[in-house]
Amino acid sequence: MTAPFATLDEFRQTLEGQSGPDMASIAGAKERNGQLTKPPGALGRLEDLAIWYAGWRDTDRPQITAPQVIVFAGNHGVCAQGVSAFPPEVTVQMVANFEHGGAAINQLAKAFGAKMDVHALDLEMPTQDFTVAPAMSEAEVVLALSTGWNAVDPASDVLVVGEMGIGNTTSAAAVAAAVLGGSAQDWTGRGTGVDDDGLARKTDVVARGLARHDTSDPLEALRCLGGRELAAMAGAIAAARTHRIPVILDGFICSAAAATLEKAVEGALDHAVAGHLSAEGAHAKLLDALGKQPILSLGLRLGEGSGGALAIGVLQAAVACHSGMATFAEAGVAAG
Numbered sequence: 001m002t003a004p005f006a007t008l009d010e011f012r013q014t015l016e017g018q019s020g021p022d023m024a025s026i027a028g029a030k031e032r033n034g035q036l037t038k039p040p041g042a043l044g045r046l047e048d049l050a051i052w053y054a055g056w057r058d059t060d061r062p063q064i065t066a067p068q069v070i071v072f073a074g075n076h077g078v079c080a081q082g083v084s085a086f087p088p089e090v091t092v093q094m095v096a097n098f099e100h101g102g103a104a105i106n107q108l109a110k111a112f113g114a115k116m117d118v119h120a121l122d123l124e125m126p127t128q129d130f131t132v133a134p135a136m137s138e139a140e141v142v143l144a145l146s147t148g149w150n151a152v153d154p155a156s157d158v159l160v161v162g163e164m165g166i167g168n169t170t171s172a173a174a175v176a177a178a179v180l181g182g183s184a185q186d187w188t189g190r191g192t193g194v195d196d197d198g199l200a201r202k203t204d205v206v207a208r209g210l211a212r213h214d215t216s217d218p219l220e221a222l223r224c225l226g227g228r229e230l231a232a233m234a235g236a237i238a239a240a241r242t243h244r245i246p247v248i249l250d251g252f253i254c255s256a257a258a259a260t261l262e263k264a265v266e267g268a269l270d271h272a273v274a275g276h277l278s279a280e281g282a283h284a285k286l287l288d289a290l291g292k293q294p295i296l297s298l299g300l301r302l303g304e305g306s307g308g309a310l311a312i313g314v315l316q317a318a319v320a321c322h323s324g325m326a327t328f329a330e331a332g333v334a335a336g
Ligand SMILES: Cc1cc2ncn([C@H]3O[C@H](COP(=O)(O)O)[C@@H](O)[C@H]3O)c2cc1C
Pocket: 083, 084, 085, 086, 090, 094, 163, 164, 165, 166, 167, 168, 169, 170, 190, 191, 192, 193, 194, 302, 303, 304
């Protein structure tokens, strides 16, 4: 489906017009959950996940057969400020690695039966350094949102969005600070592993970005401080809602991009769960602010959609139990 917006205002209107979960499917799934052959609540959070998933799939007995992982890549002008432990060429080199099947996310997508797509967004044209100018023009951010929107396969039944973009933890920290409040220090972490000097430099860069731009509007924060891959993730998350495809969020960068949607239109992330808690320092605070409890906590600090992809397995398991288990009546097991 072609993206139904050509401006940031139209994108916001698209978010405002999106529907919520199907309450009848939620009620039916709760009813079914209560009849399954297990003590009430014994599957813990798996039960909540299955019921949540049912509401977005419009059925009380859903299946997961077609997960999609999309990795978006972008380059960042702010790398000129020395904010990453790695050089910006790594972005395009990793895109080649994704295309040849050699990255962590390739293995994780394969392990959970997900199809994986990679979209490189104008890598030869990095965003502007946000300490001197807005990262993107309105046309550029809308194009990136549209690329993300159009990348979603309407036939998929769960979506993970990930990213590759050297420098993008700086961008994500700035976006998070702009939309959720707090200081640059609160949100800036080590990313790929900058040393203490690098962290101080990076924090200063985030502070200067925040001081330079008027980011009271969350979508303006995405434009001025974000990156193409962050905008594409936001566009894909929004498109998934329109297609009734539940989303599993990845780590710090994905969550910062997603936060712009929730802050633009409250409830815009109701169709999304947090796949994992990243080791990037401020991710816990970000998830708290979004009211999301991570499914996994494995110390990952990679991005690429890796933590989201791992959580596909948990969601699949939750849905398999919900839809595949026998009821007490079917199995002839005495209910308590
Ligand atoms: C080889 C390599 C593979 C990666 N895969 C994801 N990232 C992660 O690291 C980057 C963000 O960290 P920073 O802001 O410190 O540059 C992003 O590309 C993110 O996806 C990688 C980084 C590297 C070096």
